[in-house]
Amino acid sequence: MKPVAIIGAGITGLTAAFYLKRKGLPVTVYEAGGRVGGVIQSVRKDGYLAEFGPNTILETSPKIAQLVRDAGLESRRLYSHPRAEARYIVRYRRPIEMPGSPLGFFATELFTAKAKLAVLREPFVPRRRDGQEESVAEFVKRRLNQEFLDHAIDALVAGVYAGDPYKLSLPHAFPRLAELETRYGSLIKGQIFGAGERKRRGEIAKDRAPKFSFDEGLQVLPDTLAAQLGGCVKLETIVAKLTQTSDGWWLNLLTKNGATSAEHSAAIYCGTAHKLAELKAVFGRSALPRGPEIGAAQQHRPTSGIDFSPFSEIRYPPVASVVLGFRREDVAHPCRGFGMLIPKVEGFNILGTIFSSSLFPNRAPAGHLTLTSYLGGERQPELALLSPDKLVGLTCEDLRMLLGVRGQPAFTHCVVYPRAIPQYNLGYGRYRGLLTEIENQAPGLFFAGHYRDGVSLGDSILSGCNMVERVGKFLTAK
Numbered sequence: 321m322k323p324v325a326i327i328g329a330g331i332t333g334l335t336a337a338f339y340l341k342r343k344g345l346p347v348t349v350y351e352a353g354g355r356v357g358g359v360i361q362s363v364r365k366d367g368y369l370a371e372f373g374p375n376t377i378l379e380t381s382p383k384i385a386q387l388v389r390d391a392g393l394e395s396r397r398l399y400s401h402p403r404a405e406a407r408y409i410v411r412y413r414r415p416i417e418m419p420g421s422p423l424g425f426f427a428t429e430l431f432t433a434k435a436k437l438a439v440l441r442e443p444f445v446p447r448r449r450d451g452q453e454e455s456v457a458e459f460v461k462r463r464l465n466q467e468f469l470d471h472a473i474d475a476l477v478a479g480v481y482a483g484d485p486y487k488l489s490l491p492h493a494f495p496r497l498a499e500l501e502t503r504y505g506s507l508i509k510g511q512i513f514g515a516g517e518r519k520r521r522g523e524i525a526k527d528r529a530p531k532f533s534f535d536e537g538l539q540v541l542p543d544t545l546a547a548q549l550g551g552c553v554k555l556e557t558i559v560a561k562l563t564q565t566s567d568g569w570w571l572n573l574l575t576k577n578g579a580t581s582a583e584h585s586a587a588i589y590c591g592t593a594h595k596l597a598e599l600k601a602v603f604g605r606s607a608l609p610r611g612p613e614i615g616a617a618q619q620h621r622p623t624s625g626i627d628f629s630p631f632s633e634i635r636y637p638p639v640a641s642v643v644l645g646f647r648r649e650d651v652a653h654p655c656r657g658f659g660m661l662i663p664k665v666e667g668f669n670i671l672g673t674i675f676s677s678s679l680f681p682n683r684a685p686a687g688h689l690t691l692t693s694y695l696g697g698e699r700q701p702e703l704a705l706l707s708p709d710k711l712v713g714l715t716c717e718d719l720r721m722l723l724g725v726r727g728q729p730a731f732t733h734c735v736v737y738p739r740a741i742p743q744y745n746l747g748y749g750r751y752r753g754l755l756t757e758i759e760n761q762a763p764g765l766f767f768a769g770h771y772r773d774g775v776s777l778g779d780s781i782l783s784g785c786n787m788v789e790r791v792g793k794f795l796t797a798k
């Protein structure tokens with residue numbers, strides 16, 4: 321059998337390839353860049369361990385722990401420090417710890433009495449029945465109130481999507497919240513009554529799921545999967561065009577040594593939506609011959625091109641990640657906890673900061689700490705594109721005010737993701753529908769990853785796992 325082509329060596333593609341190979345199916349992974357991991361990037365330098373992209377994986381499903389086990393990485397996995405559960409939200413221009421219990425909620429100074437009353441009223445707010453797609457902001461204002469949106473949800477949305485709650489679609493960006501209202505008529509009731517159901521399904525709610533990384537950062541996971549896949553991972557190889565043949569898919573590849581091609585039994589696209597828009601594809605299954613003669617032959621065959629251009633409309637705002645190291649005595653705040661999120665109304669440059677060295681040991685040299693801050697996103701995209709010096713300057717300015725940081729950082733590193741996280745904005749269903757339509761029209765071509773199945777690492781791992789089932793069934797039927 322010809323190998324299954326996996327396009328993209330981010331965590332989605334590597335998970336799919338790893339499990340397909342374990343099933344005994346041959347695979348080839350094509351990666352445009354010179355390294356594996358996609359947006360995952362951990363670098364150790366000057367005694368600091370810097371995560372430029374994601375920092376933690378949430379273990380929301382047993383399949384995530386299974387992947388770590390199957391990759392032989394249990395001994396290198398680090399769960400976040402139990403003391404690092406505290407999360408802060410900035411209000412009144414200082415970080416205030418988020419309450420961790422109902423009692424704590426009523427005592428916190430994070431919300432006014434009016435917002436607390438809105439929570440008590442929430443179970444009695446009627447569910448929406450007109451079937452209209454709502455933005456996250458509309459939903460929160462309807463079920464809770466404006467204060468909740470401005471001082472809590474806006475910050476949480478910045479932490480997950482670097483997004484705008486007025487644009488993000490509730491059912492696409494936060495499907496579980498939409499489901500709680502549909503099934504239980506209320507978020508509060510859903511939290512209480514949904515817990516048993518999640519337990520039965522072996523799932524854990526995102527706010528309670530254990531968080532983990534590895535001794536040398538998240539990069540350990542893609543590196544290990546790629547090492548186990550061995551020579552079937554082809555770096556610096558762009559998949560430029562896919563053509564359906566009578567027996568599978570013919571791929572046109574661009575490598576540093578020039579153009580080449582290869583035939584595959586099936587192809588799974590695990591790249592980004594904006595790169596998908598650049599891909600060319602031709603389908604017309606039975607019409608085409610096999611092999612290299614395709615180029616000349618296809619002009620006379622009844623084939624159709626797949627139009628991927630709509631995927632260029634999916635917004636990926638730029639995000640800059642600024643990793644700073646400080647001497648412990650130069651930071652007044654204890655920085656014990658996960659980190660702080662900052663709502664737009666507070667008027668800072670940064671979207672939030674992760675207390676990286678509080679989460680995991682060995683992220684900073686003794687007597688130092690590492691703070692990872694993010695700038696840009698939908699809130700202020702222009703900031704992400706500033707020079708590294710300016711990014712460090714703006715971040716230090718905010719950290720001085722919020723965490724009582726003094727002096728200059730002992731370590732700095734900035735990375736800019738010009739297209740960071742896809743925004744599941746209102747109308748996103750159109751793109752998901754289109755992917756299903758293409759899969760139906762062009763059997764053997766599949767789509768997986770963060771632009772389809774959810775933007776977290778856990779979602780991407782599950783997306784890769786699900787793809788193995790689907791491709792396995794397709795090949796068996798073939």
Ligand SMILES: Cc1cc2nc3c(=O)[nH]c(=O)nc-3n(C[C@H](O)[C@H](O)[C@H](O)COP(=O)(O)OP(=O)(O)OC[C@H]3O[C@@H](n4cnc5c(N)ncnc54)[C@H](O)[C@@H]3O)c2cc1C
Pocket residue numbers: 327328329330331332333350351352353357358359360372373374375376377378557558559560590591592595596599639641737740741768769770771774775776777778780
């Ligand atoms: C700054 C930042 C912070 C984040 N923080 C967290 C976090 O703390 N926790 C969390 O759970 N999630 C986080 N996320 C989200 C999460 O990291 C991503 O959603 C996830 O890693 C996506 O994985 P992926 O494999 O689907 O895509 P990617 O990582 O984007 O990989 C896709 C790969 O496909 C390749 N490719 C594309 N087109 C082609 C082609 N034609 N030919 C060959 N190769 C191609 C690309 O080069 C790329 O390497 C964060 C994301 C960012 C950007």
